[in-house]
Amino acid sequence: MLFFSVLMLGVSFNPKKVQAVQVPDIPVSVEPVYPDIQKETSSEYFNFSVKPGDVVPTNLKLVNTSDKSVVLRIQPVPATTTPTGDIDYSPHKGTVDGSLKYNFAKLGPTAEKITLKPKETRIIDQKVSLQPDMKFKGMILGGFYIWSPSVNASAQKAAIKRHKTGVYNTFGMYIGVTMHVGDDSSVFPDFRLRTVKPSIQGAEPVVLANLQNFKPQAVTNKSMTIKAKVYHRGGQSVVKETGNLKFSFAPNSNTDIPISWGKSRMAPGKYTLKMTAKTGLRTWHFTRNFTITPQQSAAANKLLPKTRSYLWLWILLVAVVVLLAIASMAYLYRRGINKGRNQTGGRSHSHRHR
Structure with missing residues (x-):
């Protein structure tokens, strides 16, 4: 099986200035070409207010700093939220959140494959377009997201050659785009708990609580705190819990928040999840009963080291103790009988004969 990890620049809400950071093995700098309506040119990512009917250029400036040609792919993506509480701008598999009405990737920007010649600088034309009849505020x-397929293929080959493994890093860069449609200052994040289920993460059993921000507004700068606890249903003692998790959250997105069992085995049974999410403006409390079946428990525990059962040893030990006790009691009983007989025989011989 092939595994890979992604190295991105600036996974928080405010993207980093990508041309100022050295990306391993990709000799290309990328920067936004700001439109006239850009809010702040020092923000180092696109950030502007728009209204229905607007068409805004979001061009990218790419510079090949090397003496060799570089093949790049450019992929527009909607922002999502990671299980660690970061806003993510990398391509992802699966469908977008069901509450996402306007997907950035479908508002005009296009995917491209380009080849930059040695030392070449090029402006890549991109734009976003809002329909005039658009009914939306937020x-x-x-x-x-910009990456090099050839660089990632080379990284994979090098990893396999060095370590005989398919684990390798992919390298990419991104430029974020924040569009404020209408007066979005009156739009606030709102959350609901969607599902709770057992799973595996990092070879350890976890319960995944899927939390959804169903409003077109972000939580930024890790300003939301989340804490979750799992109880046996009807009980008061905590089975497992998270610490105080710090989260950013993309608009109209969801993520699975893991409550880890660590190296402990997950037992089947009936449980209750209690979760609290808090921002500076509001607090959400969620309670959800859920059941872990024996099949789900076995699946969640399957990557844990096999534990040896010593039940047979305890049974053998108890049996030996019982047998020893019986033997001791029998010995003492027989000893008592023999002693009694000896004492009785001694008295019968003590009679005097005339």
Whole structure:
């Protein structure tokens, strides 16, 4: 099986200035070409207010700093939320959140494959377009993810050659795009707990609580705190819990928040999850009963080291103790009988004969 990890620049809400950071093995700098309506040119990512009917250029400036040609792919993506509480601008598998009405990637930006010649500088034309009849107020968040297929293929080959493994890093960069549609200052994040289920993460059993922000507004700068606890249903003692998790959250997105069992085995049974999410403006409390079946428990525990059962040893030990006790009692009983007989025989011989 092939595994890979992604190295991205700036996974928090405010994207880093990508041209100022050295990305391993990709000799290319990327920066936004700001439109006239850009809020702040020092923000180092696209950030502007728009209204229905607007068409806004979101061009990218790419510079090949090497003496060799570089093949790049550019992919527009909607922003999502990671299980660690970061806003993510990398391509992802699966469908977007069901509450996402306007996907940034479908508002005009296009996917491209380009080849930069040695030392070449090029402006890549991109744009976003809003329909005149658009009925929407809030934030649309997305970005452009840029990576080199050839560089990632080389990284894979090198990893296999060095370590005989398919584990390798992919390298990419992104430019974030924040679009404020209408007066979005009156739009606030709102959350609901969707599902709770057992799973595996990092070879350890976990319960995944899927939390959804169903409003078109982001939580930024890790300003939301989340804490979750799992109880046996009807009980008061905590089975497992998270610490105080710090989260950012993309608009109209969801993520699975893990409550880890660590190296402990997950037992089947009936449980209750209690979760609290808190921002500076509001607090959400969620309670959800759920059941872990024996089949789900076995699946969640399957990557844990096999534990040896010493039940047979305890049974053998108890049996030996019982047998020893019986033997001791029998010995003492027989000894008592023999002693009694000896004492009785001694008295019968003590009679005097005339």
